[in-house]
Amino acid sequence: xxxxxxxxxxxxAVALAVPVAxxxxxxxxxxxxxxxxxxxxxxxxxxxxxxxxxxxDVPDAAGKVxxxxxxxxxxxxLARQGYNRNTLTLxxxxxxxxxxxxxxxxxxxIVKVILADGREIMSRERGNPVD
Numbered sequence: 001x002x003x004x005x006x007x008x009x010x011x012x013a014v015a016l017a018v019p020v021a022x023x024x025x026x027x028x029x030x031x032x033x034x035x036x037x038x039x040x041x042x043x044x045x046x047x048x049x050x051x052x053x054x055x056x057d058v059p060d061a062a063g064k065v066x067x068x069x070x071x072x073x074x075x076x077x078l079a080r081q082g083y084n085r086n087t088l089t090l091x092x093x094x095x096x097x098x099x100x101x102x103x104x105x106x107x108x109x110i111v112k113v114i115l116a117d118g119r120e121i122m123s124r125e126r127g128n129p130v131d
């Protein structure tokens with residue numbers, strides 16, 4: 001009986017661990033060896049868990065606007081670092097440095113955001129891990 005209970009607990013732990021590991025599969029979703037610098041304006045911010053999402057409109061070489069979406073850390077982590085839903089505003093010009101999507105879609109994971117005045121915010125280079 002004790003052996004069956006131990007096996008049941010072990011199976012439950014494995015079953016719960018698999019979705020957590022899959023959620024953090026950045027290596028397949030994003031090209032973590034590549035960084036792209038994009039200049040545009042903030043078009044949407046979703047201050048939500050599990051990750052804050054930031055969207056910016058970026059003009060391409062032909063002048064066509066492409067909306068890029070970026071994943072950041074969670075609300076709690078960003079709040080502890082002093083950021084909130086008012087840190088960025090709609091229409092605000094920013095430069096985003098991101099690890100782009102591995103499949104070429106206009107998506108990425110934030111490395112850092114640079115404001116028009118040169119301040120760097122939400123920087124993973126300064127210990128803002130995306131979890």
